[in-house]
Amino acid sequence: AQKVTQAQTEISVVEKEDVTLDCVYETRDTTYYLFWYKQPPSGELVFLIRRNSFDEQNEISGRYSWNFQKSTSSFNFTITASQVVDSAVYFCALSEASGTYKYIFGTGTRLKVLA
Amino acid sequence: EADIYQTPRYLVIGTGKKITLECSQTMGHDKMYWYQQDPGMELHLIHYSYGVNSTEKGDLSSESTVSRIRTEHFPLTLESARPSHTSQYLCASSEYLAGVTGELFFGEGSRLTVL
Numbered sequence: 001a002q003k004v005t006q007a008q009t010e011i012s013v014v015e016k017e018d019v020t021l022d023c024v025y026e027t028r029d030t031t032y033y034l035f036w037y038k039q040p041p042s043g044e045l046v047f048l049i050r051r052n053s054f055d056e057q058n059e060i061s062g063r064y065s066w067n068f069q070k071s072t073s074s075f076n077f078t079i080t081a082s083q084v085v086d087s088a089v090y091f092c093a094l095s096e097a098s099g100t101y102k103y104i105f106g107t108g109t110r111l112k113v114l115a
Numbered sequence: 116e117a118d119i120y121q122t123p124r125y126l127v128i129g130t131g132k133k134i135t136l137e138c139s140q141t142m143g144h145d146k147m148y149w150y151q152q153d154p155g156m157e158l159h160l161i162h163y164s165y166g167v168n169s170t171e172k173g174d175l176s177s178e179s180t181v182s183r184i185r186t187e188h189f190p191l192t193l194e195s196a197r198p199s200h201t202s203q204y205l206c207a208s209s210e211y212l213a214g215v216t217g218e219l220f221f222g223e224g225s226r227l228t229v230l
Binding site: 043052 | 146148150154155156157158160163165171173174203205207209211214215216217218219220221223224226
């Protein structure tokens with residue numbers, strides 16, 4: 001069965017600090033996709049990144065970076081030099097390539113960036 | 116910009132009323148989903164569809180029903196609303212092309228309050 005665990009319920013940082021959000025997943029499939037979404041206070045879900053299981057290269061996009069490690073089944077998300085606008089709930093999600101086409105979300109991590 | 120639309124955005128109704136939450140997408144996606152979410156909390160998959168005339172129940176039991184008569188339209192119906200149905204309902208769609216799972220595109224959500 002597929003499962004996504006985001007153990008950090010809430011994180012508070014001061015502006016300009018770096019912060020890492022953890023995501024650990026479980027799947028029996030060899031082909032799968034991992035995602036990160038941001039949900040700001042306005043409520044909409046904003047897609048941030050998709051990564052397939054065969055691509056373990058880390059990715060950087062501006063202040064955002066992602067570290068995918070199959071050996072530890074983790075797909076962690078780091079925000080460098082955090083800003084108040086980064087305050088949101090962040091969700092990690094998993095979709096297996098075979099079978100049901102379901103996307104399973106973690107419970108989310110609420111990030112508060114204080115000015 | 117994702118082309119997926121939900122109406123109504125906000126709905127306040129009395130117990131026992133029948134309601135339909137509308138969801139439409141113009142991207143031609145086969146896969147569509149309904150998630151239930153209390154604000155800032157975990158997303159629970161309640162229904163999904165592989166395509167026209169296909170609907171499946173999600174991981175969270177729900178008294179709602181769905182239909183998929185047209186590719187672009189995936190409405191959710193509650194025959195008799197109760198206060199326990201008060202929540203935000205998020206519709207999403209995705210593309211599965213050449214064996215690659217795409218990201219979920221989300222609507223802005225329908226926030227339902229049952230008095």
